[in-house]
Amino acid sequence: MTHATGLKYLKQDSLPxxxxxxxxxxxxxxxxxxxxxxxxxxxxxxxxxxxxxxWGKADDYIMTNALHTTHGRALAFATGIKxxxxxxxxxxxxxxxxxxxxxxxHFVHAARRNIDLTAILVNNYNYGMTGGQFSATTPSxxxxxxxxxxxxxxxxxxxxxxxxxxxxxxxxxxxxxxxxLQDYIKLALNKRGFSxxxxxxxxxxxxxxxxKMKVPVEFMRRLKEKGVPQAKYRRLSEAxxxxxxxxxxxxxxxAPDFNTRYAEIRTLARGL
Amino acid sequence: MQQAAKLxxxxxAIAEGALYAGAGFFAGYPIxxxxxxxxxxxxxxxxxxxxxxxxxxxxxxxxxxxGASLGGTKAFTATSGPGFSLMQENLGLAVMAEVxxxxxxxxxxxxxxxxxxxxxxSDVMQIRWGxxxxxxxxxxxxxxxQECFELMVQAFNFAEKYRVPVILAADEIxxxxxxxxxxxxxxxxxxxxxxxxxxxxxxxxxxxxDEDGIAxxxxxxxxxxxHVTSSMHGxxxxxxxxxxxxxxxxxxxxxxxxxxxxxIALTKEFDTSDLDVLLISFGATTRAAxxxxxxxxxxxxxxxxxxxxxxxPFPEREVRALAxxxxxxxxxxxxxxxxxxxxxxxxxxxxxxxxxVNKYNGEIITxxxxxxxxxxxxxx
Numbered sequence: 001m002t003h004a005t006g007l008k009y010l011k012q013d014s015l016p017x018x019x020x021x022x023x024x025x026x027x028x029x030x031x032x033x034x035x036x037x038x039x040x041x042x043x044x045x046x047x048x049x050x051x052x053x054x055w056g057k058a059d060d061y062i063m064t065n066a067l068h069t070t071h072g073r074a075l076a077f078a079t080g081i082k083x084x085x086x087x088x089x090x091x092x093x094x095x096x097x098x099x100x101x102x103x104x105x106h107f108v109h110a111a112r113r114n115i116d117l118t119a120i121l122v123n124n125y126n127y128g129m130t131g132g133q134f135s136a137t138t139p140s141x142x143x144x145x146x147x148x149x150x151x152x153x154x155x156x157x158x159x160x161x162x163x164x165x166x167x168x169x170x171x172x173x174x175x176x177x178x179x180x181l182q183d184y185i186k187l188a189l190n191k192r193g194f195s196x197x198x199x200x201x202x203x204x205x206x207x208x209x210x211x212k213m214k215v216p217v218e219f220m221r222r223l224k225e226k227g228v229p230q231a232k233y234r235r236l237s238e239a240x241x242x243x244x245x246x247x248x249x250x251x252x253x254x255a256p257d258f259n260t261r262y263a264e265i266r267t268l269a270r271g272l
Numbered sequence: 273m274q275q276a277a278k279l280x281x282x283x284x285a286i287a288e289g290a291l292y293a294g295a296g297f298f299a300g301y302p303i304x305x306x307x308x309x310x311x312x313x314x315x316x317x318x319x320x321x322x323x324x325x326x327x328x329x330x331x332x333x334x335x336x337x338x339g340a341s342l343g344g345t346k347a348f349t350a351t352s353g354p355g356f357s358l359m360q361e362n363l364g365l366a367v368m369a370e371v372x373x374x375x376x377x378x379x380x381x382x383x384x385x386x387x388x389x390x391x392x393x394s395d396v397m398q399i400r401w402g403x404x405x406x407x408x409x410x411x412x413x414x415x416x417x418q419e420c421f422e423l424m425v426q427a428f429n430f431a432e433k434y435r436v437p438v439i440l441a442a443d444e445i446x447x448x449x450x451x452x453x454x455x456x457x458x459x460x461x462x463x464x465x466x467x468x469x470x471x472x473x474x475x476x477x478x479x480x481x482d483e484d485g486i487a488x489x490x491x492x493x494x495x496x497x498x499h500v501t502s503s504m505h506g507x508x509x510x511x512x513x514x515x516x517x518x519x520x521x522x523x524x525x526x527x528x529x530x531x532x533x534x535x536i537a538l539t540k541e542f543d544t545s546d547l548d549v550l551l552i553s554f555g556a557t558t559r560a561a562x563x564x565x566x567x568x569x570x571x572x573x574x575x576x577x578x579x580x581x582x583x584x585p586f587p588e589r590e591v592r593a594l595a596x597x598x599x600x601x602x603x604x605x606x607x608x609x610x611x612x613x614x615x616x617x618x619x620x621x622x623x624x625x626x627x628x629v630n631k632y633n634g635e636i637i638t639x640x641x642x643x644x645x646x647x648x649x650x651x652x
């Protein structure tokens with residue numbers, strides 16, 4: 001069996017990618033396009049919705065339908081698309097600043113509504129596009145362009161938030177583990193209801209440079225060490241978990257999605 | 273055969289107009305004095321096979337409306353001042369990406385939370401200029417319950433025809449007023465549907481205008497795969513940063529409306545056959561203006577009314593045509609600054625005798641107050 005390349009979904013005349021060397025976005029893009037190919041997603045029935053930020057530029061390289069929106073609001077636009085055409089495969093690409101900082105409210109409510117979207121959130125711990133300022137996921141104490149003395153705020157656990165808000169599928173993986181990332185994206189695309197894949201990704205240019213991981217290989221090595229598979233992570237003591245994060249599938253359930261529930265509402269309304 | 277007249281509220285008539293126009297999607301967030309539109313939609317849209325969504329805020333509401341429209345469904349939202357302020361950024365995306373949609377702004381008294389249940393006409397300039405970046409938009413303003421319905425249908429028709437967001441600039445008075453309403457038969461008012469692409473899907477360019485100045489718009493899910501972005505883009509919909517392209521794009525967004533100004537600029541005239549004093553009004557204030565003109569005529573003053581049904585693009589030609597025949601112009605409006613009066617001055621120049629009647633305390637302008645201005649008893 002030949003392996004999927006995803007090339008037929010890649011807008012090759014837009015190459016080279018605009019992202020910095022050492023950025024993980026290309027790995028996530030590759031995983032997404034290969035997942036499209038393996039699932040035989042038809043470009044005319046697929047809509048990629050993006051927000052603003054480095055990862056929000058991904059639609060420039062994708063040959064499906066696309067909507068590049070405003071900062072933090074991609075999920076709201078995607079909700080309207082999916083609500084009027086449940087047959088569409090709607091994929092939402094957001095960064096950490098976009099998806100859960102400025103767009104936190106929409107993130108919570110898209111998950112609560114359990115609308116059948118696949119959100120792929122690339123978390124690189126900072127706002128890369130604007131030069132490396134702290135976001136809601138920047139680790140406490142770490143350094144960015146606007147946390148010169150260290151981040152006084154606490155970081156948000158994106159996966160825990162999505163699970164608590166009601167998402168049907170939640171998974172986290174690093175871009176070091178590209179194959180597993182691709183597998184999770186496939187599971188998310190196939191899942192009915194709101195699904196989230198959080199991809200932990202290096203920003204060597206800004207976050208890495210500010211936190212002694214300027215060399216991309218060094219950043220990747222840290223991701224490999226710090227991302228611990230769920231079963232192993234949960235066996236560790238709290239002290240041992242310090243500085244590490246959990247990877248794997250956090251939530252997998254089949255609560256009815258918004259469109260299914262709304263179809264029931266239409267039937268109910270007509271019967272009254 | 274027309275149905276019998278029935279008593280209806282303005283907000284209900286707005287929802288009725290949207291349904292008549294074929295709207296299949298509403299997304300909104302509750303806010304006084306527009307909430308009855310949402311309530312009516314939540315009841316009626318599922319019956320019509322459509323979708324009502326209550327979003328987490330107004331930012332999400334307009335976002336979902338734009339998404340639904342690109343999905344091929346006529347979509348709208350309704351709000352008031354605070355919510356309309358929140359919608360501005362995404363409204364700019366609708367202009368930039370030429371997405372047909374309708375936004376009802378039931379104006380209430382501000383600034384900020386202001387007098388939440390009281391009327392105003394103080395968002396005229398915000399509707400026109402509220403977003404960053406130079407851009408053009410259409411706004412219509414109803415003066416009666418029947419017009420709430422008719423202009424909602426018109427708003428959808430303009431949105432679909434010109435690929436532009438259209439604002440229905442209602443106010444608390446017409447929105448909460450109840451009066452006789454006649455529901456037209458299906459087909460009685462022609463409906464416009466957006467122009468769809470034809471030919472080879474591979475050659476489809478979603479922002480390449482035809483000879484009529486308007487580009488055809490596909491729907492997500494059709495054979496025409498297309499790319500839409502809030503960033504500056506070329507005819508193919510992909511980002512394009514060249515100065516030549518940016519200039520072409522900004523001009524296109526303005527010129528498609530300039531070209532059809534005569535079709536879009538709707539006005540009504542009352543008692544204008546012989547005229548000394550012209551009242552220029554819009555929205556609910558039109559009712560007081562018409563009453564004032566009748567009172568003036570009882571006192572021997574030839575007064576008449578030009579109602580600006582379309583606020584934006586501003587009906588310059590219509591204002592100029594009547595203004596040339598009168599000695600004095602009076603613009604009554606429920607705001608402090610004279611937002612429409614300023615436009616009238618811009619159109620007519622400094623030589624014209626233009627007077628304002630402004631009220632901004634949450635109360636309606638009365639015919640007597642306008643009559644005083646007609647008789648010259650004002651300082652402004």
